[in-house]
Amino acid sequence: MSKAYEQLQPYLERAQAFQTAKVLFEWDNETLAPKKAGQNTSKVVGTLSSEYFSVITDPQVKKLVKECREEDLGQVEAAIVRELAEEMEKLERVPANEYREFSQLASEGTRIWADARRNKDFESFAPTLKKLVEYTKKFASYRAKEGQKLYDVLLEDYEKGFDMETLDRFFGTLRQQLVPFLKKVTESEVEIEDDFLTGDYKDEDQEAIGRFFAEYVGFDFDRGVMAVSAHPFTTNLHNKDVRVTTSYNRHVDDSLFSVIHESGHAIYELGIPDELTQTLVGGGASMGMHESQSRFFENIIGRNEAFWVPVYAKLQERFPQQLEDVPLEKFVKAINKVEPSLIRTQADELTYSLHVMIRYEIEKMLIEEDLDVDKLPEIWADKYEEYLGVRPKDAAEGVLQDIHWSQGSFGYFPSYALGSAFGAQLYHYMKGQMDFEGLLRAGEIGTIREFLRQHIHQYGKLKTSRQMLKEVTGEDFNPQYYIDYLVEKYGRLYGVTM
Amino acid sequence: MSKAYEQLQPYLERAQAFQTAKVLFEWDNETLAPKKAGQNTSKVVGTLSSEYFSVITDPQVKKLVKECREEDLGQVEAAIVRELAEEMEKLERVPANEYREFSQLASEGTRIWADARRNKDFESFAPTLKKLVEYTKKFASYRAKEGQKLYDVLLEDYEKGFDMETLDRFFGTLRQQLVPFLKKVTESEVEIEDDFLTGDYKDEDQEAIGRFFAEYVGFDFDRGVMAVSAHPFTTNLHNKDVRVTTSYNRHVDDSLFSVIHESGHAIYELGIPDELTQTLVGGGASMGMHESQSRFFENIIGRNEAFWVPVYAKLQERFPQQLEDVPLEKFVKAINKVEPSLIRTQADELTYSLHVMIRYEIEKMLIEEDLDVDKLPEIWADKYEEYLGVRPKDAAEGVLQDIHWSQGSFGYFPSYALGSAFGAQLYHYMKGQMDFEGLLRAGEIGTIREFLRQHIHQYGKLKTSRQMLKEVTGEDFNPQYYIDYLVEKYGRLYGVTM
Secondary structure (H helix, E strand, C coil): CCHHHHHHHHHHHHHHHHHHHHHHHHHHHHHCCCCCCHHHHHHHHHHHHHHHHHHHCCHHHHHHHHHHHCCCCCHHHHHHHHHHHHHHHHHHCCCHHHHHHHHHHHHHHHHHHHHHHHHCCHHHCHHHHHHHHHHHHHHHHHHCCCCCCHHHHHHHHHCCCCCHHHHHHHHHHHHHHHHHHHHHHHHCCCCCCCHHHECCCCHHHHHHHHHHHHHHHCCCCCCEEEEECCCCCEEEEECCEEEEEECCCCEHHHHHHHHHHHHHHHHHHHCCCCCCCCCCCCCCCCHHHHHHHHHHHHHHHCCCHHHHCCCHHHHHHHCHHHHCCCCHHHHHHHCCCCCCCCCHHHCCHHHHHHHHHHHHHHHHHHHHCCCCHHHHHHHHHHHHHHHHCCCCCCCCCCCCCCCHHHHCCCCCCHHHHHHHHHHHHHHHHHHHHCCHHHHHHCCCHHHHHHHHHHHCHHHCCCCCHHHHHHHHHCCCCCCHHHHHHHHHHHHHHHCCCC | CCHHHHHHHHHHHHHHHHHHHHHHHHHHHHHCCCCCCHHHHHHHHHHHHHHHHHHHCCHHHHHHHHHHHCCCCCHHHHHHHHHHHHHHHHHHCCCHHHHHHHHHHHHHHHHHHHHHHHCCCHHHCHHHHHHHHHHHHHHHHHHCCCCCCHHHHHHHHHCCCCCHHHHHHHHHHHHHHHHHHHHHHHHCCCCCCCHHHECCCCHHHHHHHHHHHHHHHCCCCCCEEEEECCCCCEEEEECCEEEEEECCCCEHHHHHHHHHHHHHHHHHHHCCCCCCCCCCCCCCCCHHHHHHHHHHHHHHHCCCHHHHCCCHHHHHHHCHHHHCCCCHHHHHHHCCCCCCCCCHHHCCCCCHHHHHHHHHHHHHHHHHCCCCHHHHHHHHHHHHHHHHCCCCCCCCCCCCCCCHHHHCCCCCCHHHHHHHHHHHHHHHHHHHHCCHHHHHHCCCHHHHHHHHHHHCHHHCCCCCHHHHHHHHHCCCCCCHHHHHHHHHHHHHHHCCCC
């Protein structure tokens, strides 16, 4: 081991410890903490954040990183130093006091946003959102390389190698092909019945079957935990402690597919090897690659008729009253029903990426075109009407529905759609390598999971999503597979063609 | 605010944050963490411990503490500086590398102990215990003031103002008076029936009634959490996040009284004022004072017939099958049944402190008299036979039953008995100030709780337990109240006199 690299270790260990503690506090806050704990606990989390900041921007770390870069490091070591250097540059370019102001604003912003959403009152959130946009642009300008656009700086944080140019092409393809296709689907005469998915589905039964399906797709309860939170999410302390949440309501498919979705995220983190976990390259490659795995499990595996062949009886047994008389085919149609709607997190597979496209277009306008924040609700509504044919009646089901902007996260949304497209490209390739549907029908998900582990999960952050995609499928990112997958699947279901 | 004191604040905040994070990791580990998480997570916790050590022993902290001591500080500030100075001296007298070795040994020790207990095999734990005793003595010798005995150094950590001289008198009184009294009780012809406390008590019903009783005695679920762990405990992040656990088995009184016991601990922490919480004086005054509150709630309140008058029907309603035909009087007798037994944590109120006395006598021998560790099982068994009339058939129900020594905690046990005695002294005084049983009968526990809050909880660590006891009751610690309380209560129950 290089001497400079060795000297970096205590700093890396400390940064890792502060980060892991923060993850545990977040998890606890979402799943368990008592409602009045917030203010006192956030002091503790604030101190841990500052400590993290101090370690990463320590002058000694900077010096050691520089020395490391001049040395001949192994692949993993070099990747860790690269991640550290990036994180350091990101943090040190923003003055500490401005960063603190912004963090505070973002934390208050989330509360103000939650109130505004409850009251369907965009105006009470608009001044905060304006400030958040201002800070975001200012920070991006500190960090921009010469000639780099501000929104590209933000996109790079979530998805390396994807800038506006690539994304304009990607979303352009979706706009041109999916929007008219969706119109055909919604005008089709095929009617899909799905009322049996809603009813008196008891929480404890949903939990039991959720645990069954989590384990069935590969979640490991010896290295993981499943709990309840308002909005489902996945987090992890390391590769032997990966945690998912779900929530239960009268729609059984909500918890069912959120469990399979989060299990996809979790299986990624469980697949990180021991030598990478608890290092800066010990997580998923990117937001988009993570989302590719969760949506792969949720949709390509979980909403596949072949998946249900060996296990649908399990579900019927648990809910005989609701599903005894519903045949497999009818159930699979119901879980794939297309219905353009207002809320992204409840969107079906076909319309999902159009929700994301709207956010991408608006973010670009906010960051690059000085869009007046006050005009957001109308622009939002217009775009929903144009692309999805539905118009929100208030801001709660419109521009206020997502938490991201209130936390100061801009540039995150595109990853959701990219993930779906990565997944479709992987699926296309995998079908050439294995009898994908045959494996599902035989209940052999392990073979599919093992392919993903070997080709994606085990690399952690050693490669970018784009590199990985290229190495696995032999082809650069190509959104056409995604369109083809959707058109084939939903064309078949609704008896329409492109 | 003094300038030096002000400069201390960032150090104190960091120490507090590291400590709070450690508390959350411990909580998580006991209640939720997946079983394979241990090794990776303990690296994180180890780093947080080292960070805490570094802050407290920072030369700059030492300098500032010295400056503070020369200044005129307010009561709270002075107390914080005093606690910090004590913690600093405690940590800095032990060489960092030896402390690390010891921490690692203690952490391994707990695993080795757990295995040894499972296998009823003391010999596999003895070598580790020997080393732990050696380290403990060595560390105590580093910290001893001139002429101070080693065991007194340890006792001081848990209960300031209580050394071997005081404790010899305390336990001497118990030995002389309680041991013969217990003999009379066990030979009494009164038979107490309690078989109805055991049976098919469903976990979810025990949980529901446990939540009711926690709230009834004053636990605040807006500032607290109740969960399940193998062994019940209480912990807290601050005064707005206090957490208790319990566990459920076929004995309904186990969970019922563990919930009331832990609620007593929790109410103490919930009663710490905002200006003290998240500081070094923001916890209970001492182990003993803490135990005084938990045992006060469990026994003096919870096993009091008057307590059950307004709420016994609630319990009967929840468990009609088991308790419908059991009258109040019969139930109260059952929950106060005396039965000398082998396991401390399952002991009744009368025999409890004799279990503690045995541990005190043995710890003294280990630390002060070089007792050969290999002889422990026999000495343990002999003492149980002498004082309680029962003899363990193996080490699991004998010397291996408690976790404390495996964690390197020596000097902790006496606090358990002191707490009971503090509680009895408070009870004696409070009965002169209020109609204690009348309040319980009227369901007005709030008045009792408020007395404790005003006279004890609100001071945090500003005073020692002994000072507080004196100020509240007007008298120095006096164990006779404890004996009198037990003799009166159990004499009445079993128709015997001293």
